Amino acid sequence: MAEYIGRFAPSPSGRLHFGSLVAALGSYAVAKHKNGKILLRIEDLDFFRCKKEYTSIILKELDEFGFVFDGEPYIQSEHTDVYYRVAKKLVEEDKAFYCNCTRSHLKTGVCHCREKGLKENAQDNLALRFIIPSTHQNSFEDEIYGVISSPVTVDALTLIRRDKVISYNLACVVDDIHQGVTQVVRGSDLIDITTTQMCLYNALDTECISYLHLPLAMADETYKLSKQNRSPAVLDQGPPSQMLIKALAFLNQDISGLNPQMTPKVILNKALDNFEIQKIPVGKKVIEA
Template sequence: MSPYIGRFAPSPSGSLHFGSLVAALGSYLRARSLKGQWLLRMEDIDPPREIKGAADDILKTLDVFGLHWDGEVLYQSQRQEAYQDTLNQLLQQNNAYYCQCTRKVVREMGGIYDGRCKPLGLESGAIRLVNTEGVSEFVDELKGKVKVESSFAKEDFIIKRSDGLFAYQLAVVLDDAHQGITEVVRGSDLLEATCRQLSLFQSLNLPSPKWLHLPLASTQPGFKLSKQNAATAVDSNNPQKSLIQALAFLGQPKVATSGDIRVMLAQAVEQFQLDAIPKNNEILIV
């Protein structure tokens, strides 16, 4: 079997909050419990959403929590040539095309883009993938079989935005392949996105990883903790408390409160139980 390679991929749009700590911890415990690598990727390809200094702040916070990654941090901002090369290839092969439909126009189509720009031969706008694969289901290592609506699965989705920024779907697939990721552990808000990413993996003939989606920490139904919602940063002055809370959120056995974060984390790795993680898409916190 290939060695396990996992990753944590935050965006520098704010400080690390409890929800992102859960994702970091869950992916770390999974990788370390399987004697695998845990890589770190900074998803910094959306400058309008980024906050100056946030990337360094996230790295420092992970270090305080003892969540030490393997190798060098991969910054998406340094991968743009690779993204563009793939886009050029898809366009040359007629496996992608330009589209000038606005979000309003797509909403008027019923929320699913209908492919109307494909035969027009446009030379500017967003770039959409010709989605020949249309993956509509996959097996999640925690939740089991996950299915999405067929119309969503078959949609020609955007892989480069009209403002010139590379779309998340393209960057994440190319980076996971580039880093040799064998399993993606992340929040359940990306369940539907997984099908799109699988479609792109298959379109590019790239090996796809396994998937494991953790429950989201939400303050009310459908309202997850996020940087966009101004979620409070985790307390780096008392990482032990937040670590214990995150372990409990993930259904993990209690660890001894030794005061040494490294000892606590090592115990958490030793007694990690995948089946103990709640299969909920979200869990309400107070």
């Protein structure tokens, strides 16, 4: 059996919020529970939203929580040549095409750019779009949820935007393959893109990995905790030990032997000894203040 390799992949568009901590803790605990490795990846390709200063802040905050990742952090912006190389390969194999449609036009569901045969030109604002094959999977098995039906609802997926930002889906799949990730543990807000990402795995002649989606931390019944929703930084809500215990409780783990006076590393070690994957709840949970 191949060695288990997981990853935590935050974007430096702000400080860690409680949902970020849940994702970090969940991916870390599952990897350690399975005697595997846990990698840290910084997904900073969207240069409009991501700031370098937040990368160093996130690294510092993760250290304050006691997380010890395997190897050095993998910074996506330092590897853009890899994504462009894969994108070019998909074009050469007629699995992707250049597109000059605006976002508003794409919303109409009509795009004839594939038939136009547009060529790459540095002067043109062309996006690159991946062709979703007509024969693709509409479901996958999640370790917590079981079989999830999630039909792909588009016939093409943007790989590189017109403003030349490399898409999350392309970079995510390429990096998971490159880093040998065997299971992705992430928030359940990303369930719907899973089958779309599986199409990319198939296009790159790589076997799909497994998935485990964590419960989604909600500010209320409507809004998830996220940087885009300006959720408060988790370390502004309480000290590391206190927030770790709160995140463990959110994941329905036993916290009876833990207290905020313990150091984060002691809490993590004790939690890992008693971590039970089958106890992780599904769906969404509103966070109580």
